[in-house]
Amino acid sequence: xxxxxxxxxxxxxxxxxxxxxxxxxxxxxxxxxxxxxxxxxxxxxxxxxxxxxxxxxxxxxxxxxxxxxxxxxxxxxxxxxxxxxxxxxxxxxxxxxxxxxxxxxxxxxxxxxxxxxxxxxxxxxxxxxxxxxxxxxxxxxxxxxxxxxxxxxxxxxxxxxxxxxxxxxxxxxxxxxxxxxxxxxxxxxxxxxxxxxxxxxxxxxxxxxxxxxxxx
Ligand code: PRP
Numbered sequence: 001x002x003x004x005x006x007x008x009x010x011x012x013x014x015x016x017x018x019x020x021x022x023x024x025x026x027x028x029x030x031x032x033x034x035x036x037x038x039x040x041x042x043x044x045x046x047x048x049x050x051x052x053x054x055x056x057x058x059x060x061x062x063x064x065x066x067x068x069x070x071x072x073x074x075x076x077x078x079x080x081x082x083x084x085x086x087x088x089x090x091x092x093x094x095x096x097x098x099x100x101x102x103x104x105x106x107x108x109x110x111x112x113x114x115x116x117x118x119x120x121x122x123x124x125x126x127x128x129x130x131x132x133x134x135x136x137x138x139x140x141x142x143x144x145x146x147x148x149x150x151x152x153x154x155x156x157x158x159x160x161x162x163x164x165x166x167x168x169x170x171x172x173x174x175x176x177x178x179x180x181x182x183x184x185x186x187x188x189x190x191x192x193x194x195x196x197x198x199x200x201x202x203x204x205x206x207x208x209x210x211x212x213x214x215x216x
Contacts, residue, residue, distance in 0.1 A: 003161075005179035007170065007187045010046040015039065019190040022138075022168060023206045029215035033088060036213055039168050039190055040092030040136060047164040047188040048096060051132055052077075073099055076128045082107055082137035082149055083120060085209035089136035089166055097134070105152065107145045114200040116145040118152075126157050133163045138209040140167050140189075141196050143174030150182060160185050168209070169193050171202045 021027050022035040053075040059068040077100040081090040090102065106120030127133070133153060140146050146165065154160060161184035170189040173196055178185055195203040206212070 003183040005175065005183055005185050005187070007175060007189060007192065008046065009189055009191060010043070012042060012046070015042050015190050018042070019168065022209075022212075023204065025207065027212075029212060032212045036085075036088030036138065036168075036209070037092040039138075040089030040166065041095060042092070043089070043166045043168075043188045043190065044093040044096050044134065047134060047166055047186075051134075051162075051164050051186075052097075053132065071099075076131040077101070078103055078127065078131055078133045080105055080123070080133060080135045080149065080153065082135065082145060085138050085213055086136040088209065088213040089138060089168070093134060093136055093166065100134070105149055107148060109145060109200060111199075114142050114144060116148045118148070121152065123152055123156055127153070129157055129159060131158060131162065133158050135163065135165045136167075137165070138168035139202060139205070140165070140170040140174035140178075140187075141202050141205075142171075142200050143177035146174055147177050147181065150178070150185075154182075164188060169202050169205050171196045171205075 018035045018038040053072040054069050055072040057068050057070055058065050079093055079100045080103050081087050083106040104122045107116045107118055109116050160182040165187045168190045170192050193202045197203050
């Protein structure tokens with residue numbers, strides 16, 4: 001079987017609603033943060049569907065024993081927010097994945113060259129090969145930042161097929177780069193926008209997600 005990058009855009013009214021709120025230039029920072037939290041929650045919910053490890057067991061109800069399924073807490077789970085903007089999605093993701101370790105990765109693009117540089121890296125030296133990793137970053141634009149993040153993760157033993165990316169707006173340049181390098185990867189996004197302008201902004205996109213999240 002040939003592996004292919006899969007990009008899911010869940011057709012959910014709550015995801016559409018919060019995307020509209022986030023896109024609206026009139027949305028103030030406090031509400032933009034709420035939109036990011038909600039999008040983080042619902043996109044993580046969708047991503048968790050076939051990614052969270054489970055185990056079959058039996059539980060005793062008040063009336064009888066019955067088969068049951070539990071989250072397998074022995075399989076390591078990690079969330080990697082790409083700072084700063086990825087922090088906006090983290091809170092919603094974390095409510096669904098309370099047992100996951102959070103490893104912060106700070107990346108910022110040079111405004112002229114659009115090359116990302118790393119200013120904070122809290123990743124462990126080595127991940128357990130079974131680790132389920134969820135990356136949060138609302139924007140996949142030129143793809144420089146997500147490619148850098150994937151490089152940092154895979155060189156520490158992360159399996160791309162056990163990795164999910166939760167983002168809000170994905171653009172073709174980033175998807176093409178990811179598809180060429182990591183064909184087994186799966187992405188959950190609220191939308192795919194067609195264009196990235198010459199300043200590296202997705203159009204229509206939602207502007208600078210980091211600045212809008214933190215009111216800077
Ligand atoms: C933005 C965004 C992504 C990145 C996407 O971050 O949050 O991380 O750009 O662009 P790319 O696909 O072209 O690399 P930015 O560098 O503005 O930092 P911030 O999150 O601190 O605002």
